[in-house]
Amino acid sequence: MRMLIYLLQKEFKQIFRNKALLPMIFAMPIIQLLVMPLAADYEIKNINISVIDHDHSTFSTGLTQKIVASGYFKLVDYGNSYKNSLDLIEKNLSDVILEIPRGFEKNLQKENNQKVFIAVNAINGTKASIGGAYLGRIINDFNADIRSEYLPQPKQNTIPVIKISSSNWFNPFMNYTFFMVPGILVVLVTMVCAYLCSLNIVKEKEIGTIEQINVTPIKKHYFILGKLIPFWVIGMFVFTIGLFVVGRLVYGIIPLGSIALIYAYLSIYLVALLGLGLLISTYSETQQQAMSVAFFFMMIFLLMSGLFTPIESMPEWAKTIAALNPVTYFIEVMRMVVLKGSGIKDIKMHFVYMIGFGLLFNIWAILNYKKTG
Amino acid sequence: MKEIVIKTEKLTKQFGNFIAANEISFEVYKGEIFGFLGANGAGKTTAMRMLCGLSRPTSGNATIAGFDVYRQTEEIKKNIGYMSQKFSLYEDLNILENIRFFGGIYGLSRQEIREKSEKLIDQLGLEMEVKKLVGELPLGWKQKLAFSVAILHEPSIVFLDEPTGGVDPVTRRQFWDLIYEASDRGITIFVTTHYMDEAEYCNRVSMMVDGKIEALDTPGNxxxxxxxNSMDGVFYELARGAKRKAD
Known part of the structure; x- marks a missing residue:
């Protein structure tokens, strides 16, 4: 036990003397939490639209105004040549074309029927589908407006119409940061801990001090604990800054569920992730090696965790990877507890899986860590 | 009869087809300064790593301070000191912190650590540098410090792997003064070196050639x-033998 205290003293002194490490521990979480949610906002605004108006009627200008007034679209071109508008799309200056045909107003009034043409630049699929959907909704609205204007009130009721009214649960204002910040926090803790822990051990290999440690009577598990505990503490610290300082003060996120539950999960999660860091270090001889391997895992963990894209819409093979990714579980837990206020019963299985990951990584790493060659 | 602290019998380490150490047998006595010589690649470091419990022998037997190299490596580790070719203290800790750390992991009490570090710092004349990070010290000082830390827990044997590589002659002389002092206290010194003048300082010297011990006696004999005329000549004579075998 005393041996462990000496090891911990040494590790903390070294960490606090490392000029490259401190900014990574203190500044990186704050900066990333401030910048990443802004970049990962899915709400699409500023869609560039070019309107081709062959009609030049009250209706066609009214529709154009309604589109611009919605706030989602920016009118980049208002003309009467399809070729010209397609040219803009090719130059990436425009995202959507709306073509209003000649006789738009007249046909609507006389024949109760008129088609408009929408062409969408689908290079960015998300932007295209969302932009198209917005535009469709605005045109429907416009349609409803002119209906009520031109058709007598009672007659309207004879046509059955389904009206949709929805309410948003758990995140009523659909604030995107509420969804992203808890997830990004998980990624952050993961990066800081798994990276630092594996680099730290490999550094001792590189400079040769590990050989000195190996000829001392230090027990293997003490040495490993001496490496894990400091980074476990750092992980807790980084998470706390992220949740309370950035999450609460900047984004106003106050977890609905139990904070103790979040921390209980975090503490297990950190043990699992540090075990992975340790495992990487036992297979690496140099810091570069450890860094590349850790980076490889980090990319998969990030993209396959459901952070940016919903796991439900992934193909089966990708779902399997996501299920084998510890980050997935913690992101789910964070979103459930922070936004929905889920309790221990709801995330029971998440605990079981994470304990499994923890045991797997740590036992594997300890078996693979050799004091004797 | 002299007390034996290291005894090896046909100790062998094989990596695939390559026999790094081939049936080494020798004895080292308590308090002796034992020089372990050989050309680069002769198998010195491999042999030494087996004796320290860092590497498991392929075959043969050895006891270190009465403990078996196969079954009692943890016991061996408590009873030896080790200083490697590569610098082995923590450069980002200061002198006192290094002493405290290594003292602590060898199980010395706080009181013992305090007394020993005072004595050690006084002996090395490092009073002015105690708060300096070890990385800022000149190489010679680092090596003297590393040696002193390696014998902090009064081991029965200390293994030194080319401890004076790259160190100036004056500092080397001082380093050997420390070695003599430790040997007078009854600590056995097991040292590898490429400096033949240092070989002359040893009580007995062994010469390793191609994984085997070719000669073992006092420098005079x-x-x-x-x-x-000198150990240089002995070394050339034996190392030339290695070349002939290689041909």
Whole structure:
């Protein structure tokens, strides 16, 4: 036990003397939490639209105004040549074309029927589908407006119409940061801990001090604990800054569920992730090696965790990877507890899986860590 | 009869087809300064790592301070000190912190650590530098400090792997003064070196050639046997033998 205290003293002194490490521990979480949610906002605004108006009627200008007034679209071109508008799309200056045909107003009034043409630049699929959907909704609205204007009130009721009214649960204002910040926090803790822990051990290999440690009577598990505990503490610290300082003060996120539950999960999660860091270090001889391997895992963990894209819409093979990714579980837990206020019963299985990951990584790493060659 | 602290019998380490150490047998006595010589690649470091419990022998037997190299490596580790070719203290800790750390992991009490570090710092004349990070010290000082830390827990044997590589002659002389002092206290010194003047300082010297011990005696006897004026001559005579075998 005393041996462990000496090891911990040494590790903390070294960490606090490392000029490259401190900014990574203190500044990186704050900066990333401030910048990443802004970049990962899915709400699409500023869609560039070019309107081709062959009609030049009250209706066609009214529709154009309604589109611009919605706030989602920016009118980049208002003309009467399809070729010209397609040219803009090719130059990436425009995202959507709306073509209003000649006789738009007249046909609507006389024949109760008129088609408009929408062409969408689908290079960015998300932007295209969302932009198209917005535009469709605005045109429907416009349609409803002119209906009520031109058709007598009672007659309207004879046509059955389904009206949709929805309410948003758990995140009523659909604030995107509420969804992203808890997830990004998980990624952050993961990066800081798994990276630092594996680099730290490999550094001792590189400079040769590990050989000195190996000829001392230090027990293997003490040495490993001496490496894990400091980074476990750092992980807790980084998470706390992220949740309370950035999450609460900047984004106003106050977890609905139990904070103790979040921390209980975090503490297990950190043990699992540090075990992975340790495992990487036992297979690496140099810091570069450890860094590349850790980076490889980090990319998969990030993209396959459901952070940016919903796991439900992934193909089966990708779902399997996501299920084998510890980050997935913690992101789910964070979103459930922070936004929905889920309790221990709801995330029971998440605990079981994470304990499994923890045991797997740590036992594997300890078996693979050799004091004797 | 002299007390034996290291005893090896046909100790062998094989990596695939390559036999790094081939049936080494020798004895080292308590308090002795034992020089372990050989050209680069002769198998010195491999042999030494087996004796320290860092590497498991392929075959043969050895006991270190009475403990078996196969079954009692943890016991061996408590009873030896080790200083490697590569610098082995923590450069980002200061002198006192290094002493405290290594003292602590060898199980010395706080009181013992305090007394020993005072004595050690006084002996090395490092009073002015105690708060300096070890990385800022000149190499010679680092090596003297590393040696002192390696014998902090009064081991029965200390293994030194080319401890004076790259160190100036004056500092080397001082380093050997420390070695003599430790040997007077009864600590056995097991040292590898490429400096033949240092070989002359040893009580007995062994010469390793191609994984085997070719000669083992006092420097005086070796010089007589190989009709050489100095240990340099002995080394050339034996190392030339290695070349012939390689041909």
């Amino acid at each position: 070796l010089k007589m046997k190989y009709a050489a």
